[in-house]
Amino acid sequence: MKKILIxxxxxxxxxxxxxxxxxxxYAVDTASDGExxxxxxxxxxxxxxxxxxxxxxxxxxxICRNARKANISTPIILLTAKGEEIDKVLGLELGAxxxxxxxxxxxxxxxxxxxxxxxxxxREQEEDQVISLGRLSLNFKRYEAFEKDKxxxxxxxxxxxxxxxxxxxxxxxxxxxxxxxxxxxEYDITTRTVDNFILKLRQKIELDPNNxxxxxxxxxxxxxxxx
Ligand code: CA
Numbered sequence: 001m002k003k004i005l006i007x008x009x010x011x012x013x014x015x016x017x018x019x020x021x022x023x024x025x026y027a028v029d030t031a032s033d034g035e036x037x038x039x040x041x042x043x044x045x046x047x048x049x050x051x052x053x054x055x056x057x058x059x060x061x062x063i064c065r066n067a068r069k070a071n072i073s074t075p076i077i078l079l080t081a082k083g084e085e086i087d088k089v090l091g092l093e094l095g096a097x098x099x100x101x102x103x104x105x106x107x108x109x110x111x112x113x114x115x116x117x118x119x120x121x122x123r124e125q126e127e128d129q130v131i132s133l134g135r136l137s138l139n140f141k142r143y144e145a146f147e148k149d150k151x152x153x154x155x156x157x158x159x160x161x162x163x164x165x166x167x168x169x170x171x172x173x174x175x176x177x178x179x180x181x182x183x184x185x186e187y188d189i190t191t192r193t194v195d196n197f198i199l200k201l202r203q204k205i206e207l208d209p210n211n212x213x214x215x216x217x218x219x220x221x222x223x224x225x226x227x
Contacts, residue, residue, distance in 0.1 A: 001027045003047050005030070005041065005049045006021070008030070008032065009052060009055050017050065017109075037051070037055065037063055041063055041072060042066070042070055042166065044074060044129060048074065048075045048113060050077050050079055051078050064076050064094045066170060068094070072129070075098075076096045077098045078098070080099050081102050082101055098115075131166070133225075134206050143156070158204075162205075165224075166225055169225050172222060175194050175221070198223060202214075
């Protein structure tokens with residue numbers, strides 16, 4: 001069964017699309033804001049993504065651009081409203097596969113979905129995708145890291161930290177958030193521990209660890225991974 005993610009903030013539209021696609025025998029997941037949508041897109045578990053352009057938090061354009069920067073090649077069909085600049089979609093190398101302008105007919109949408117799916121490689125081929133961050137190529141599924149062709153050793157916790165930051169790419173991530181998500185609340189660690197892990201990660205990832213471009217410090221809060 002092909003798996004489709006719909007990112008759309010208008011509830012009736014989202015529900016209508018979900019019902020119709022499920023009726024057509026697709027498995028459907030949904031997100032109704034940009035932040036959740038981006039996280040799900042970057043998980044890379046879908047055969048196709050229907051992505052609304054105007055979304056709360058992060059726009060569909062940005063999600064699309066970030067996904068491609070992160071080497072997520074899941075086909076994306078943008079849902080645009082009349083009057084939105086389509087030139088942008090096609091001109092700014094966002095990497096969308098197609099777009100459809102609201103209001104559209106279900107029949108037209110299904111035809112686009114089928115056409116895009118026909119052209120795309122299957123999800124199984126994508127599962128072991130490698131993403132590049134700074135000097136490293138990372139495979140989160142296999143817990144592998146390489147610099148050029150040389151394996152680089154990252155601890156399990158280092159992988160978990162970078163994976164969490166990556167899922168929240170371009171967002172500021174609170175230190176406390178990182179601690180509870182990576183270590184769990186039962187561990188007695190301090191923000192200092194988090195900072196030390198980040199220092200070690202920067203040594204491995206950044207071209208110049210003293211001038212980080214991938215894992216940025218957000219003063220008074222935490223960190224932000226930039227794709
Ligand atoms: Ca919208």
